[in-house]
Amino acid sequence: MRSQTNITIDDAALVEQCKSGDSDAMERLILRYQNRVYNAILKICANPHDAAELTQDTFVKVIENIDKFRGRSSFYTWVFRIAVNLTLNYCRRNARLGIRSLDAEKNHHDWQATTLLKQFLTNGRSPDPALVAQNKELCRLAVKALMKLDDDQRAVVVLRDIESMNYAQIADVLDIELGTLKSRLSRARCKLRDVLETMVK
Amino acid sequence: MKENPNTDELLNGFIDGQLTERQRTELQRLFSHDPEIAHRLKKLRSCKAIVASLPHADAPSDMVERVKAALKKSPLSPAQPVEPDFQAAPGHLFFRKVVSAAAMIALVAVLAGVVYTILAPGKPAAPLPPGEGRTIIAKRVLEKAAPALTLPQFNATLQLKTDNFIAASAVVSAALEANGLVGKTPGTSRGKKGLYNVACTRQGFNSLLLDLEDLWPRLQSATLFVQTDRFGRPIAVDAVTIEQVAEIAAQNSLEKRIKLAEDFAVLNSIDRFLPGKEVFAASEPPDQALTIKPPKPRLVGPEETVEKPAGPVGPQQDIYLTIVVETSPLDN
Numbered sequence: 001m002r003s004q005t006n007i008t009i010d011d012a013a014l015v016e017q018c019k020s021g022d023s024d025a026m027e028r029l030i031l032r033y034q035n036r037v038y039n040a041i042l043k044i045c046a047n048p049h050d051a052a053e054l055t056q057d058t059f060v061k062v063i064e065n066i067d068k069f070r071g072r073s074s075f076y077t078w079v080f081r082i083a084v085n086l087t088l089n090y091c092r093r094n095a096r097l098g099i100r101s102l103d104a105e106k107n108h109h110d111w112q113a114t115t116l117l118k119q120f121l122t123n124g125r126s127p128d129p130a131l132v133a134q135n136k137e138l139c140r141l142a143v144k145a146l147m148k149l150d151d152d153q154r155a156v157v158v159l160r161d162i163e164s165m166n167y168a169q170i171a172d173v174l175d176i177e178l179g180t181l182k183s184r185l186s187r188a189r190c191k192l193r194d195v196l197e198t199m200v201k
Numbered sequence: 202m203k204e205n206p207n208t209d210e211l212l213n214g215f216i217d218g219q220l221t222e223r224q225r226t227e228l229q230r231l232f233s234h235d236p237e238i239a240h241r242l243k244k245l246r247s248c249k250a251i252v253a254s255l256p257h258a259d260a261p262s263d264m265v266e267r268v269k270a271a272l273k274k275s276p277l278s279p280a281q282p283v284e285p286d287f288q289a290a291p292g293h294l295f296f297r298k299v300v301s302a303a304a305m306i307a308l309v310a311v312l313a314g315v316v317y318t319i320l321a322p323g324k325p326a327a328p329l330p331p332g333e334g335r336t337i338i339a340k341r342v343l344e345k346a347a348p349a350l351t352l353p354q355f356n357a358t359l360q361l362k363t364d365n366f367i368a369a370s371a372v373v374s375a376a377l378e379a380n381g382l383v384g385k386t387p388g389t390s391r392g393k394k395g396l397y398n399v400a401c402t403r404q405g406f407n408s409l410l411l412d413l414e415d416l417w418p419r420l421q422s423a424t425l426f427v428q429t430d431r432f433g434r435p436i437a438v439d440a441v442t443i444e445q446v447a448e449i450a451a452q453n454s455l456e457k458r459i460k461l462a463e464d465f466a467v468l469n470s471i472d473r474f475l476p477g478k479e480v481f482a483a484s485e486p487p488d489q490a491l492t493i494k495p496p497k498p499r500l501v502g503p504e505e506t507v508e509k510p511a512g513p514v515g516p517q518q519d520i521y522l523t524i525v526v527e528t529s530p531l532d533n
Contacts, residue, residue: 030265038260052261059268121247142251160217161252167219185217186209193248 011075018066030059033076036163037083043158044087046147054090058083073172080163080173084155091151117141118200121193145195153188160185208238209245216246353458355406355450356428358435358523362421366393366528369416373397373526376412380405397524406450406520410443417443421529425449427462436462440469450520 011032017025037058042051061082069078117138146154152174159165159173171181214220215228232239261267363369373395382399401409417423425446426435436459438445445465452458 027265030268034260034264035257038264039258042258043255048258051258052264052267055260055264056267056271059264060271063268063272117251121244138251139255142255146252157252161249162255164253167217182210182214186213189213189245189248190209192252193244196248196251 012071015066015069015071015075018063026063029062029075033079034059037079040080040158040163041083041087043143043146043162044084044151044154045090046143050090054083054086057086061086074169077165077169077172080159080165081175084159084173088151088155095151114141114200117196121197121200141196141199145192145199148195149188149191153184153191156181156185157188157192209241212238212242212245216242216249353453353455354519354521355458356521357446357450358426358428358525359441359446360422360424360426360525360527361416362423362527362529363419364421364529365419366395366526369420369526370395372416373413373524376409376416379412380409382409393528395524395526397526399520399522399524400518401520401522402518403450403520406522407447410447414443425462427458429455429459436466438462438466438469441465445469 011029014025014029014032018029034055038051038055041054041058042048045051045054058079062079065082069075073081146157149157155174156170159170160167165173167178167181170185171178174181176184211220211224211228215225220228232242361369361373374397377397377399380401382401382405399406399409422439423441425438425441427438427449428435438449449458449462449465452461
């Protein structure tokens, strides 16, 4: 908690420096959040190239509108609000155009990965994160299951389970009520569970 | 136990650590009594763990540079403030105004020229004095027919019938000689037929026609056969006048030449059947009627010819005329 407070204070200082035209402060803000923003966007859109473009657009909008940032919310959630909005708009646009990530459309599942996933779901055993990360096929299955969710549901899951935001921050980023967030997250996880169970059957 | 949305929300809140102490205690008591809820909790926790275990991806290492580059392109970029170029702006605007004015003037001039060409009335032709002779008419036609542009080649045969073959041949020969035109083919002695192949320029041709003008009233008939590309059949213009010959030759396209020859052929034919009557153009009022009176060839006698400078003969020749002087049946 202490380190988080320090980060917040640092953010505020950097934001003020950035407002006064300090390009070094601008660079530091970008470097501080670029990986987290990129990772969250990538998990939502499932396309590395587009994720990079969206991350770039996010920081461009942040810099262009930094004078409008009044500090009512944290800079961190403000950046993520911009990032998630851009990404959800991208997803909706692609949905209209019928564009889907090729990775998400692959239908042949690795036997070892499905067995491992089945063990996790059947036995209720919590998976070892290192084991999951090493198993590319398992990761691919998880990403594919995520892509089966609605865009809004996927954003909630990513912000909670990957970015580890608390409910209040997620509600702030998505600009929704806390009750709406809870029900959306609940439906998202139940659907995710159903999708994963369907994959291992 | 049937799935309850509120229970699912509580379960998700539980695994996320977002419940109050009291909610957590009650839920834990529920797990101990209902294994189904406990199983659902495990599955949700596994799902969460799987998603959370996805490897973290780092942004491209050049993200800062990309953002800076994008900011430079952005018009709202604070790194690239948009400042008007006060030094260049007035000069640039003045140049644009001058160019625009020049373009407008040029456009108006072109449009005025076009409108004038369309709407301006043509100069009325000076009325022909009643007593003015054929020479003046021929000169007008010939002046009008002066070659200003490259005109199509004129191929024709002019058949002149006379009851005084010797006199007519003498006039034609003298005219050709006076204009320096070569290529004469002597007439056959028995048939009293003279054939003259003339290759000359338009200027030489016009000069030749002027010299033949006095011969016309003494002929019994004059027929011009204009060569066409249509089935190899020439258009025969009977009772052709010297002005008509000049005008047909002066047309600047083969189509116009053929059309004019056909018109003259019809008009001359009508005039022959209605001697002495005026032929009115259908589109013109009677006071502006075109009076066409083809001359009736009549041989009076040889006239003295005037020495004329030789017409140019050379590479610019585009008139190929065969003059046939032959005796009429009455002369036999």
